[in-house]
Amino acid sequence: MFYQFSVGQLECAVVSDGQPGPPFEPALHDYFTPDSGVPDDVLRAAAGRLTLTCGYNCLFVRTPDGMAVVDTGLGASFLGYGEYIEPLVGQLEAGMKSAGFSRSDLAAVVFTHLHQDHSRGAIWSGEARFPAAVAFAHASELAFWSGPVDAPSAQPHIEAARETIRLFGKRLRPFEHGAELLPGVTTVAAAGHTPGHSAILLESRGDRLLCVGDTFYDPLQLTNPDWATPWDLDQPASITSRRAILERAADEHLLIHAYHLPFPGLGRVERSGAAFTWHPVC
Incomplete structure (x- = not known):
């Protein structure tokens, strides 16, 4: 599945790596x-x-410096959630082909964080799947996964995170929040889910889109912004980041790309008292 749209002059597409249904x-x-x-x-x-x-909604954006993708899905041959999941995910490259993209076209991979469902699609075969691409991840993210990781909820993600760091090697560039990685592509603080979890802001000719990664998994976290998940390594920080992202999205009327919401994960946020509501745009 893919869905094409634009943000100003930036040509974009959401390509699904999969979406398990009933x-x-x-x-x-x-x-x-x-x-x-x-x-x-x-x-x-x-x-x-x-x-x-x-x-698992991967966001492609064609910038003046080439095509980039924000997050890369679980990749093929994934059994980590049980055997049933394998045919339901790992669809990114087929979706790319349908959208007219090739692996060699990709100039950059931007990771909101290095959990396996965001990074494994770039490395699942044991080699970097996008051979011409540089990669970007927050400096705190790289430091965390490169060191001793004790948190139980982080254990399933260690292998993919470290393999991503190893395979990209010198082509994996650390960033700080507020950095412009590519023309029209800027990083936004959203830590808590992981130490370097980041949102990504696209901006062109007055149009803006905020890619929020795992800031929320379900609209329930908009009506209940203080709900955390077992995968939020710093739950108080994740709640603070979620509220800040939602407040900005509502106040600035930003188009939102939500990685885990139903395909294509595009919508807008409105305030509802002390909470928020989600309004899909398609």
Whole structure:
């Protein structure tokens, strides 16, 4: 699946790496748990459903310096969530072909963070899948995954993160927040989910899009911005970042790209009292 649109003069496309549907949609109680601050009875009362739709929406943008992609999905031959998942993900390269992109076209890979569902698509075969591309990740992200990692929720991601760092080698460039990586592509602070978790702002001719990575997984986190997940390594920081991102998105009327929302993950945010609401644009 792919969806093409533009941000000013920046030609963009969301390409899906997959989106498991019923009966393989993940359970809400796996994402929002008592340990992450969401008691079971609160979740049941707020949700009115048992599952969420988890997309893997990779954002391509054609810049004056070449084609870039923000995050790369789980990649092929992935069994980490169980055997059922393998045919449902790893669709990025097929989607790229349908959209008219080739692996050798890619000039840059921008990682919001290095969890396996954002980075493995670039390295799953044991080699860098985009041989002409440089890569970008926040300096704190690279330092974290290169050192000792003790957090239990981080363990499934260590192999992909370290392999990404190894395979890109000197072509993996650390950035700080507020840096312009490519013309019209700037990084925005969103730490907490991981130490270097970042949002990515596209801007051209007055149009703007904010790619929010894993700032939220489901619209429930807009109506309940203080809900964290088991994968937020610093839950208080993730909540602070989520509120800041949502406030900015609402106040500045930004188009949002949400990696895990249903394809293509594009929408806008509005304030609703102390909370927010999600309005998909397509």
